[in-house]
Every structure is written in C-alpha cells, then in structure tokens.
Amino acid sequence: MSIDVLHTEVMSTATDPRAAIVGGSEPVETAPCCVPSGSAPMDAARAVSLSRQFKAIADPNRLRLVSLVSASPGSEACVCDLTEPLDLGQPTVSHHLKILVDAGILRREKRGVWAYYSLVPGALDALADVLTTRTGTGR
Amino acid sequence: MSIDVLHTEVMSTATDPRAAIVGGSEPVETAPCCVPSGSAPMDAARAVSLSRQFKAIADPNRLRLVSLVSASPGSEACVCDLTEPLDLGQPTVSHHLKILVDAGILRREKRGVWAYYSLVPGALDALADVLTTRTGTGR
DNA sequence: ACTTTACATCGATGAGCATCGATGTCCTGC
DNA sequence: GCAGGACATCGATGCTCATCGATGTAAAGT
Numbered sequence: 001m002s003i004d005v006l007h008t009e010v011m012s013t014a015t016d017p018r019a020a021i022v023g024g025s026e027p028v029e030t031a032p033c034c035v036p037s038g039s040a041p042m043d044a045a046r047a048v049s050l051s052r053q054f055k056a057i058a059d060p061n062r063l064r065l066v067s068l069v070s071a072s073p074g075s076e077a078c079v080c081d082l083t084e085p086l087d088l089g090q091p092t093v094s095h096h097l098k099i100l101v102d103a104g105i106l107r108r109e110k111r112g113v114w115a116y117y118s119l120v121p122g123a124l125d126a127l128a129d130v131l132t133t134r135t136g137t138g139r
Numbered sequence: 140m141s142i143d144v145l146h147t148e149v150m151s152t153a154t155d156p157r158a159a160i161v162g163g164s165e166p167v168e169t170a171p172c173c174v175p176s177g178s179a180p181m182d183a184a185r186a187v188s189l190s191r192q193f194k195a196i197a198d199p200n201r202l203r204l205v206s207l208v209s210a211s212p213g214s215e216a217c218v219c220d221l222t223e224p225l226d227l228g229q230p231t232v233s234h235h236l237k238i239l240v241d242a243g244i245l246r247r248e249k250r251g252v253w254a255y256y257s258l259v260p261g262a263l264d265a266l267a268d269v270l271t272t273r274t275g276t277g278r
Numbered sequence: 279a280c281t282t283t284a285c286a287t288c289g290a291t292g293a294g295c296a297t298c299g300a301t302g303t304c305c306t307g308c
Numbered sequence: 309g310c311a312g313g314a315c316a317t318c319g320a321t322g323c324t325c326a327t328c329g330a331t332g333t334a335a336a337g338t
Contacts, residue, residue, distance in 0.1 A: 041224075042206035047199040054202070057270075058193035059326080060186040067181035079285060092327055094286055113284050113335050128267035131196075198296085218315060231297055233316055252305050252314050 053127055056103035061086055062096050066124070069106065069117050076109075076118035192266055195242035200225055201235050205263075208245065208256050215248075215257040 057063055064086055069077045083093045097117055100106040105123045109116045196202055203225060208216045222232050236256055239245040244262045248255045 041210035042203045044199065044203065047202045047206075051197055051199045051202055054193055054197035055325095058190055058197035060183065060190045061326085063186045063190055063193070064181045064183065067186075071180035080283095088326095089328060090285070091287080091329080095326080098286080110285090110334095115285060124270040128270035131263040131267035131270075200296085219313095227296095228298060229315070230299080230317080234296080237316085249304095249315090254315060 050127075050130060053103050053105065053123075056099050056105055057124075057127075059096070061088060061092075062100055065093070065096055065100065066105065066119070070119055074118075076116045078114040078116050080114070082117075189266075189269060192242050192244065192262075195238050195244055196263075196266075198235070200227060200231075201239055204232070204235055204239065205244065205258070209258055213257075215255045217253040217255050219253070221256075 057066060065082060068082055068085060069075065072081065079090060079093055079097065082097075083090050086093060088096075097106060097108070101108050101117075104120055106117045107120050109118065196205060204221060207221055207224060208214065211220065218229060218232055218236065221236075222229050225232060227235075236245060236247070240247050240256075243259055245256045246259050248257065
C-alpha cells in the first residue's frame with residue numbers, strides 16, 4: 001500500500017522543529033513500529049458502521065437495558081420487565097429496544113402478547129474485539 | 140449471587156398469561172411481575188459514567204482518530220497529522236481530540252509547538268471488559 | 279363483540295452535538 | 309520586536325436524538 005496512510009511527512013522545510021526531534025535524515029517511509037503492513041488505520045465506511053453500534057450502547061438507559069436483559073432468567077426479558085427499573089415510559093423503552101435491535105445487539109422474539117428481547121450471541125464480543133485490537137485493519 | 144438479579148416473577152393476577160407459564164400462586168402486591176428486590180444489574184450512575192466513555196468513541200471521526208493515533212509511529216500523533224486523513228478542519232479535529240481526552244481515552248502532551256496525542260494505557264481495554272462481562276453488577 | 283393488556287408507531291418538542299469561521303495564545307525563527 | 313506556524317477556544321448554525329403523550333395493532337380473557 002502507499003505511504004500516504006502512514007502520513008509520515010518527510011518534510012523538507014527547515015521550519016519544522018520535528019525535523020530536529022526525529023532527526024529527519026532518514027526517509028522514514030515504512031511503519032516505524034506498529035502499523036501492520038500498510039492498509040489504512042481504519043476505513044471511513046467501517047468507522048461509520050462501527051459507530052452505529054457504539055452509538056447504540058452509548059446511552060445510559062440502553063446500557064442498563066442490555067445489562068438487564070443479560071441478567072434476566074434465560075437471558076431474555078419483555079418490555080414490561082424493563083420499564084420499571086429504568087423509570088421510563090413504555091414508548092421510550094420500546095424506542096431504545098428498537099435501536100438496539102437495529103444495531104444487531106438485541107434480538108426480538110414475540111411469544112403471545114409479550115415481546116422477549118435477548119442478546120445476539122457474539123455481538124458485544126465483536127465490539128469489544130474492536131477496542132482491544134486497535135489496529136483497525138485487523139478484522 | 141442473590142435471586143434478585145433473576146427478578147423471579149411470582150405473579151398473582153390470573154389475567155397474566157405468564158402466571159400459567161411460571162405457575163405462580165402467591166399473592167404478591169408490590170412488584171407486579173419481575174422487578175428485583177433491590178439492586179439493579181447496572182447502577183444508574185455507573186451507566187452514565189460508562190456512557191460518557193462510549194459516547195466518546197461512538198463517532199466515526201473519533202473512532203478513526205483513535206485508530207490513527209494507535210497506528211502512528213510511537214503510538215502518538217499531533218493534530219497536523221490528523222486533519223488531513225480525516226478531511227476535517229483543524230478546529231473540528233481539536234474539538235474531537237478534546238472529547239477523547241476528557242473521556243480518559245487519549246492523553247495530551249505538548250512538546251514545543253506540537254501537541255502529541257497518545258492512548259491512555261488500558262482505557263480501551265477497560266471499556267472492552269464491560270462488553271464481555273455482561274453482568275454489570277459484578278465488577 | 280367488548281374490554282383489557284402488551285407493545286409498536288407517530289408527531290412534537292427540547293436538549294445535545296458536529297461542524298465551521300473567526301479569533302486568541304503560545305512557541306519558534308528572523 | 310515581528311512575522312508565521314500550530315493549536316485551542318468561542319459563537320453560531322444546522323442536525324440528530326431522547327423523551328413524551330396520543331394513537332394503532334394484536335392477542336387473550338369475559
């Protein structure tokens with residue numbers, strides 16, 4: 001891949017103090033330490049996709065919803081079980097649950113009158129993996 | 140672990156179909172269905188605190204910022220290196236970096252004219268840990 | 279058929295946020 | 309001291325989002 005992703009400007013203008021700090025004599029082209037091979041740190045499209053999932057859990061009430069669901073017997077809960085501990089109205093809880101479902105974090109299963117929500121297996125683990133393997137390219 | 144986290148519903152009203160499922164017969168007046176006795180799976184204050192950190196990375200540009208910083212030589216980068224790959228103005232990048240610093244994800248170190256940003260060790264791992272250990276109460 | 283219960287959807291509203299241009303501050307070189 | 313570069317802060321603007329009340333839908337009981 002091209003050097004541009006490293007955005008290592010090799011600078012020529014002497015007005016750049018970093019030339020002195022880095023000792024800019026070498027044509028530093030390849031990744032000095034950590035970058036995998038060459039691919040961009042994180043694709044813009046992938047960043048948008050990931051941000052949609054992170055946005056879904058980046059809300060106090062939705063974090064508690066996920067926690068409540070996973071802590072429920074059988075790892076599933078219906079809306080009526082969730083409105084009270086969150087102290088929110090039923091439409092608001094339904095709204096948050098829909099966001100979590102759309103983000104692929106929760107799963108909805110209707111049984112009779114109730115709608116049971118459960119975790120999508122591996123969804124949160126995939127997100128956690130993004131945070132631990134920080135290269136962004138590595139899948 | 141106490142049963143409360145299971146919020147075992149004991150139900151009494153016969154109008155509730157789940158009474159048949161669970162087979163409840165005892166007269167419980169409070170907590171109509173499920174609410175745990177006392178402790179919630181995730182504390183509200185902790186949810187707010189965590190959501191602040193998740194909000195910080197729940198943005199496409201900030202995700203790429205973190206990725207760019209970690210992929211930079213020495214795992215640090217200055218603002219001038221970050222404006223170009225993100226295609227954003229310098230004030231906007233500074234704004235996003237401040238949010239990441241305030242959230243405890245990035246660290247700022249001023250050297251001469253440049254401000255170098257680097258990852259706070261363990262910050263992202265702590266967030267990832269929240270997603271993998273899903274109980275919420277258990278630390 | 280009517281009522282009740284559980285849940286989703288629909289506007290509306292108010293707060294928060296991302297982005298930008300302009301400006302201020304600090305440092306470096308002349 | 310003066311000019312220029314790097315970065316932060318400020319104020320404004322447009323957009324997204326969280327929350328709510330009202331309403332719609334579907335299922336179960338009477």
